[in-house]
Amino acid sequence: MLKNVDTTREHLTTPEAAERSGLTRTYLALLLRRGTLEGFRHGRDWFVYTDSLEAFLATPRKSGPRGPRKPPSAETHTNSVDRQSQGERSSS
Numbered sequence: 001m002l003k004n005v006d007t008t009r010e011h012l013t014t015p016e017a018a019e020r021s022g023l024t025r026t027y028l029a030l031l032l033r034r035g036t037l038e039g040f041r042h043g044r045d046w047f048v049y050t051d052s053l054e055a056f057l058a059t060p061r062k063s064g065p066r067g068p069r070k071p072p073s074a075e076t077h078t079n080s081v082d083r084q085s086q087g088e089r090s091s092s
Helices: 014-021 025-034 050-058 074-091
Strands: 011-013 039-042 045-049
Touching (some): 011 014, 011 050, 014 025, 014 045, 014 050, 025 045
Antiparallel strands (some): 011 045, 039 045
């Protein structure tokens, strides 16, 4: 018999939870280990309580890093070059 398992709550395996949520199984296991998601472990497998997963998905989360900065587009570069060349013509 498993300890600390609430048999009255509906639960999903991590692959089922991953499919339903769009999160990876690894990330779900991390959230379970940290206690962010409620669930239990049976052997090597994690199980997520459905209500805990739905509550987690309903809470707004901070977006991840934005990534590297993009270089200026060719159009922006062309416009600045055009402005410089027009300035040179008007000063002549």
